[in-house]
Amino acid sequence: MTQQHERGAFEFTGSWREYAPIAFTNLLLTIVTLGIYNFWARTRTRQYLWSRTRFIDDRLEWTGTGGELMLGYVMVVLVFFLPLAAIQFVMGGLVMRGTPAAAGAAFLLAMLFYLAVLGLGGVAIFRALRYRLSRTYWHGIRGGSDDQGFRYGLSYLWRTMLGGIAFGLLVPWALVTLWNKRWNAMSFGPHRFVATASSDGLMGRYLLYYLLPIALVVLGVIAGVAAAATARNPAELTQGYQVGLFFFGFYLIFFVLLGLVSLYFYAAYFRQVIAGLSLGNLEFEFTARTGDWLKLMLGTFALVVCTLGIGSVFIAYRNWAFFVRHLRAYGTLDLDQFTQSTTRAPGQGEGLFDSLDMGAF
């Protein structure tokens, strides 16, 4: 079976009316279980969203369970947070001793602590993606990875640090190469994902994001000095409400503009990395432009504010619908050759870290 698809390989067929009973019963059950039901709530939401996502001629299927997510959470607390708390305890003890040697040891321990958290964060991102792919079925075939993600964690560690060290100028490079690295380790069915995105062309938008705060602060200072100079009585000015107003306005402009510019960067980033992704003979494209992202954000903001927060139960729905509606696939998929994934079978015995669910794709 060979198919050629120009547009509409992906389609989202859900409706919020259909999702609402799921969302509200999730909310209710999460409240009465003091949050424990959250794991099952997320599973039910994903089951719905996946099942309303058509790819070519059949729907996706989510087979993850709430129990897996909870077990993953418990394991993370046991193997991650408790040791970290213990390290902090030791650090506190060393600092209390007050000798230079103890202080040095505490500093070293603090550095190691920070590195461990950063590196494990990378592992968690990798494993969350692996978990999601391994629980996603289409035509009875799933995805996954044989990689444990520890090498990715190391890579995440040094690339993030390098990205930050060079005055943050290498951040786009770090983001894109890490995206490539984790997706190149993933597969679906018999095919490996191939991610070849480059950070070319992202730098302009990133520089805008990078330089805007500096420019705004300089402008703000100039405006403030100018206002003080033109005021007939400077003492009056400093006491007045104008100063407060000025700072409030500046604050507002600063964060609104910064938010817009960061959207402008991330829109380009997502288009670029998804355009660089392929699976077998399939190529992908993401069509959301900055304006689309802005509409999504403003819509979500309005939804949450106008419903006094209750609308936030629809955020996952909105994000997924947005993602699928802007995702395109081109090329051919030979179903004869589309065999089951040979990656380690999900479920029992699988590293429980898998369930750690930090970020989306």
Next chain:
Amino acid sequence: METRVWHYDGRSGERRMPIIALTADQRHFVLEGDGADPGPYAFTDLKPHGTSHHERAFGLKGRPGWRITFLEFPPSEIAVQLPKQGRYGRWIDRFGLWRSVGVLAVLAALVVAVTLKLPPLIARLIPQSMEQRMGRLMVGNMGAYACTTPEGEAALKALAARLRQGDGITIRVVNAQMVNAVAFPGGQVVLFDGLIQNAQSPDEVAGVLAHELGHVAHRDGMESLVRQYGLSLLLGGFDSNISGYGNALLNARYSRKTEAGADGYAIGHLQAANVSPRPTAALFARLAKQDEQSGNAGLLLNYLSSHPLSSAREQRFAASAVKGAAYTPSLTPSQWQALRKMCADGPPAPTGINF
């Protein structure tokens, strides 16, 4: 009538459309035609995979990716064999949504209630020796700004003795402008000089001191710490965050009930000591009034914010005064002067002091 199903075998992505048919024993089925592995398969091995009762998709135990999907309602002899689709999760499906919500809500209320009751219980379980050590550590830095004059200490001792202070309680006056007083764990009571200077009679100080002694007697400080920091207080080793705990107590917001308890203690002990409660009521009224005028806010907010003041509290002190009782001042004029001058020569603590 034959029923076709969509079928994936979990090995290849190819979709087949075999006919599903019951076997003679009615508990198994076979998939006939279109290249499907015929089986037979047991109905009891089927796992529901749909997301709602409209969808009839099923997997097979031990065969990841194996699926059959009924495109229309299956014939009744097959339908009765199919497992029910899950909805909210196994347990909740079994009991029903609303019954589960009811039971869970009751359980949640119980858990919340126990959690709220837990801090005083834990606080009482902490050994005295540990509590005293914590208190000493918290007062630690403040001790440097404690005021000591022989006359002043004698006056403080006399005041404490009149209020029948318990054993193992240390009262200090610290040279800081805050209109505040605080009871640290282990019976470490600190009065700030700002409070003494603001007071118009020794009886006002007596009222505040009695209130703090009430917190000591009820071990409220420890309870407040347990409430705010939970088990990390015990597990994390309190040495590393001692200043954090000190500040937390300084800014502690006790519950209405806790404050009322300390007030009750204060009223009782003022009564027993034959000290009039009216000046304390007046102090509260004055602080509230001064607080309304801007400018004083920084200084006075402290005591008021940490001791939420209501006119009811002020009235309670005022009402406890017995008409015609022969109250005597809590300190003699010379003792009162000694207390007020205690910090005259001491090094003042820096403003915005952080302990």
